[in-house]
Each structure stands twice: as C-alpha cells, then as structure tokens.
Amino acid sequence: MSGHGDAQPMKSRRSGPLRGVAEVPGDKSISHRSLIFGAMAVGETRITGLLEGQDVLDTAKAMRAFGATVTRRGQGEWTVNGVGVGGFREPDDVIDCGNSGTCVRLIMGTMATTPITATFTGDASLRKRPMGRVTDPLSLFGARAYGRQGGRLPMTIVGAANPVPVRYALPVASAQVKSAVLLAGLNAPGETVVIEKEPTRDHSERMLVGFGADLQVEKTEEGHVITLKGQPELRPQAVAVPRDPSSAAFPVCAALIVEGSDILVPGVSQNLTRNGLYLTLVEMGADIEFRNPREEGGEPVADLRVRFSGDMKGIDVPPERAPSMIDEYPILSVVAAFSTGRTVMRGVKELRVKESDRIDAMARGLEACGVRVEEDEDTLIVHGMGAGGVPGGATVKTHIDHRIAMSFLVCGLAAKAPVAVDDGSPIQTSFPIFESLMRGLGAEIERG
Numbered sequence: 001m002s003g004h005g006d007a008q009p010m011k012s013r014r015s016g017p018l019r020g021v022a023e024v025p026g027d028k029s030i031s032h033r034s035l036i037f038g039a040m041a042v043g044e045t046r047i048t049g050l051l052e053g054q055d056v057l058d059t060a061k062a063m064r065a066f067g068a069t070v071t072r073r074g075q076g077e078w079t080v081n082g083v084g085v086g087g088f089r090e091p092d093d094v095i096d097c098g099n100s101g102t103c104v105r106l107i108m109g110t111m112a113t114t115p116i117t118a119t120f121t122g123d124a125s126l127r128k129r130p131m132g133r134v135t136d137p138l139s140l141f142g143a144r145a146y147g148r149q150g151g152r153l154p155m156t157i158v159g160a161a162n163p164v165p166v167r168y169a170l171p172v173a174s175a176q177v178k179s180a181v182l183l184a185g186l187n188a189p190g191e192t193v194v195i196e197k198e199p200t201r202d203h204s205e206r207m208l209v210g211f212g213a214d215l216q217v218e219k220t221e222e223g224h225v226i227t228l229k230g231q232p233e234l235r236p237q238a239v240a241v242p243r244d245p246s247s248a249a250f251p252v253c254a255a256l257i258v259e260g261s262d263i264l265v266p267g268v269s270q271n272l273t274r275n276g277l278y279l280t281l282v283e284m285g286a287d288i289e290f291r292n293p294r295e296e297g298g299e300p301v302a303d304l305r306v307r308f309s310g311d312m313k314g315i316d317v318p319p320e321r322a323p324s325m326i327d328e329y330p331i332l333s334v335v336a337a338f339s340t341g342r343t344v345m346r347g348v349k350e351l352r353v354k355e356s357d358r359i360d361a362m363a364r365g366l367e368a369c370g371v372r373v374e375e376d377e378d379t380l381i382v383h384g385m386g387a388g389g390v391p392g393g394a395t396v397k398t399h400i401d402h403r404i405a406m407s408f409l410v411c412g413l414a415a416k417a418p419v420a421v422d423d424g425s426p427i428q429t430s431f432p433i434f435e436s437l438m439r440g441l442g443a444e445i446e447r448g
Helices: 028-040 054-065 101-111 132-141 175-185 203-210 245-257 276-284 319-324 329-337 349-353 358-368 402-412 425-429 434-441
Strands: 010-013 019-021 042-048 069-074 077-083 117-121 144-148 152-158 167-169 191-196 215-220 223-229 238-240 262-269 287-296 299-307 342-346 373-376 379-383 419-421 444-447
Touching: 010 402, 019 434, 028 042, 028 054, 028 069, 028 077, 028 101, 028 175, 028 203, 028 238, 054 069, 054 101, 054 425, 101 117, 101 132, 101 152, 101 175, 132 144, 132 152, 132 175, 175 191, 175 203, 175 223, 203 215, 245 262, 245 276, 245 287, 245 299, 245 329, 245 402, 245 434, 276 287, 276 319, 276 329, 329 342, 329 358, 329 379, 329 402, 349 358, 358 373, 358 379, 358 402, 402 419, 402 425, 434 444
Parallel strands: 019 262, 042 238, 167 191
Antiparallel strands: 010 419, 010 444, 042 077, 069 077, 117 152, 144 152, 191 223, 215 223, 262 299, 287 299, 342 379, 373 379
C-alpha cells in the first residue's frame, strides 16, 4: 500500500514505435520551492506550470497550515499570499508530508528559526528515511528535534526563539540539506554560510536571489561557499516552472530503447546541476538532439528530439556526476540493460536512503528480468544485453517508490516478455500524467 491509497498493480509489454510530443509536467524541485518561497514573501506570488503531483500538493497543504494563503487558479496556475520571513504560525495539526523528502526537510528548515512547534509525519516509506542529516545542522541554529529512534518520523521540531547564524559544511552532497540550512538562515540574524564540496542542484540559490535575498556563491578550495544574509524581506514573484528533467527521463529513455521511436520533449530544464543523465546518455551513444536552447523562469531549457538508439554502449559513469543525476540512476539502469557491455555507476550510496533502497530495488528487479547485476554499498554495475535483449517476464516490487515503478514499466516496453510492478500508485506523487502521456506516445501500459 502506498500510503495514499490501495496498491495498483500495473504491467507493460513490448510496444511499437513511440511517436509524438511528450509534454512532461513542471519540475518537482522548483514546484516545491516556489510554494515555500512564496509563503515567505510579503504579497502575492503567481506560479504557472506547477507540478500537481501528490508530493507538491502536500507542500501546498503544509504552507496553508503554517498560515499562507495558497490558491489553485487553474491547471498548473497557483497563487501564494505569503506571511513573510519568520511569519509562520504554529499549525493546528500534524503536517503529513506523504512520500516527499523534499517537502519535510525543506519545511523543517523553514520553520526551525521561528519560535513555533510543529510535528511532521509521512507515509511508510518516508517514515523510514533519516532526518538527522537535516535536524543536526538545524540544532546549530537553536532548534530542537524529537523523533523516533534513528532520527525518523514522526518528529516534532521546536523552533529557535533566538536563532543564531551558522557556518556549515555539508557532510554529504544533498540539495535538500543545503536548502534546509539556507531556509533556516533566512530568519537568523547575520550571515549563514553553507559549504558544499560537490555542487548539487542550485534551484534554492537561484530562487532566493529572484525573491530578493542577499546571497553570494563563491568557488574556493573548500568547494562552493554560499553566504546568505539573514532577515531579508522577500518580494513576491511570477514563477514559470520549467518542465522536469527527472520526469522527462522516462519518455526519453523509453524512446531510446523501443525500436523505431522518434519523439519530441519540449521545454526541459537543462540546469547544469540536473543534466547528468543526459550527458551520460549521449556518451553511451544516445540519439538526442537539443533544440532551441533558451531561458524560462530563470532556468536554461531546451526541446529534446529523441530517436531509438539500438547501438548504445555501457560506460563508466563518473562518481562526481552523481549529484546531478541522483534521481535518474533507476531509469539509467534500465537503459544500461538494453545497451552492450558494462555500465558502471559509482558514488551512488545516496540511493540507499531515497524513497527506497534504490540500488537494491533496481538490482533485484533487473535480476528478476534476467539481467546480470553487481552491487556494493556505493556501486551498481549492469551487464547490458543489447537492444531488445532483456527477457523480462517478472513482477517487480516497487517498495512504494515512484521511480522504481516507472523505470520497470519503461523496461517492459522493450523487453521480450511483459514486466509488471506490484504497485504503480506512488507514480501520482511526482508524475500524475505518466500513464496517459506514455499511452499517448504508443506505449502498451495497463492496470491490473
């Protein structure tokens, strides 16, 4: 069971060529942040292209609970009337963040320097994920956290009455932790400094500047040093959310492995901290053409023309690329299975603390489909079977993980025998139109 409803078994089977235009939803990371930053601005923020998946809807509900007025005006069109930095009120009830680590970690940071108390929970998957990586730096501001053993949800955060700014070096490459610290720093006096050795997605930095925060980024021997001046008055913005590169990965990768496919995926974010998958696919020999590069909503975007690529080869993916494609390794593993030779993915231990242990989930699922896989704590190796060479024929456990579900449904589109997943309902959290979009391209996907 997903935590948002009953389990929904789904199955995919070998399909004819995928053709057409795949208009994927808005970027999930930017959608979350647009709601949160809008809630901290004074005045009305207008958002277009918002992803209306369950994860983002949970963030909208949470912002209402903290006192912001959040209104849906139409498909993907929302307004947020914010309460200002430090203006959050204490919520009347527990904040349920569903399946979303971004939702819970960023909101914990946002409220940690305001003298209020809030309790957070989530579905079965989110309650297994570690929160100490966020609550440890938040305690430096003066916030206190009380949770289950191992620093897990449900968890109560008591915000700091007299917050102090901090200087914090990220022990792991995590955009969620970085963003939580920066958001906490907004309501602390003085300068909060975050240091990251490896660059992670920079949507928070871009949007904070757009909303009027005084933020500087400097490259030093320590890494990227981000300095934020606290207690600004954020200005409301018009936010145009670009299309999500993580969602686009599924129709793109499906077209690469389904013989005869030729699709267009317009307006996909090409942010350098998010494009690791696309660099990797091109290195493997994927036929992807990046058309009409431009900027939308402060983010670089392009239209992707993608054609079937039956001669892709396995490569060694550089470990330093992991932060820019951490959510895309599951679908990359599927592409690797339809390539020739070994694809070696190192530096991926962060996958073990996502919605599921994604290394284990992909390894077991691919093995069930007849693909040879090797793994250790920080590495996943897939031995490719060539175009159309994956046997398939398995039912894969998704572990309440939307990306595992979508990855194996893509796998079934090119495998010799159908591939089923035990629960496709988590797909609603990030890509609610996945099923209809893929069917519209010609994919053979069914329920039950």
